[in-house]
Amino acid sequence: MRIFRRSSVAALIASLVLEAASAQAGPSFGGQVSAVLDGDSITVVDAGQREVQVRLVQIDAPEFGQADWQASRQSLSELLLGRTVTVEGVDADRYGRVVGRVWRDGTDASLEQVRRGMAWVYRQYAADQAYFRAEEDARKERRGLWSRPHPVPPWRFRHRAETGASRFQRSPSKSTAKCGAKRRCAEMVSCEEARFYLLRCGVKSLDRDGDGIPCEELC
Template structure:
């Protein structure tokens, strides 16, 4: 009997994981940590740190890093946001798509040339078209000299060595 209970609980746990991942949060954006991380304050006064899914912005010490943070702030700071959670990362941040009004903030940052599509995690193919258009039009970080256009994941990797 004991193994059946354990198996049943395990099945329940596995089935509940997608429900957690698909959770939606709503709150006022109260902090911008960097170009792809913000904090919302929900109606229960809980602060929820959110990593924008499928994109990666320059780190603060990289060229365009502070500008990417300013762009996210202009789009979301002190505004009501809806976060459609996809997962939780190793830092316990909610990873999701962020919407302010009718604006998909993740996509808008890519369109403005403030973010790369995070190829390792991106599932939304429309983000690639937005990035290609931003590159073609040399907007945002795509206007930088070639030597300064280092994807953040490569920049972080080079710093770890």
């Protein structure tokens, strides 16, 4: 009988999740936006009534805890929530989300978020020069996050948070960087874990009133 180590099983599960997301990430698909998790992440219910987590391509919006997080999320909600969209899947990220360009009535949601000053161009992954021009215009016009003197890019904010939370991440009783099977607030051990499951894993049941704050008893 073949015995698998826990690490091997976890790796297998992670690979299966990415494989499933990658299958959805190829051709375009349509659906209705049922939730906006933050300024660059949404949930789309496709034609088969499946919930698909989608990360908008080429942009990076403020993280939970940053000054403009709520404004960025609200902007994307006004643009997409409850609307029918087309997703051009291009990749899958490590959280199993489809990474793609989201269109609503001919409007590129990623580009519109940048135009409004509600997201940065994600320089590590961006190639479309229209995005950079839109960001420069938003910066000059001091729209959205650019109205602040020194806005902090999300990737820098995450790096600071990860550095400061190194002890938290080492604790085996706390959450890790992988999405697990938890779905209820009663299963969360901290506010940080609840935020991770809501924002990165798309577990909407943790935020029943839709205010962006999960598990109020913890947070």
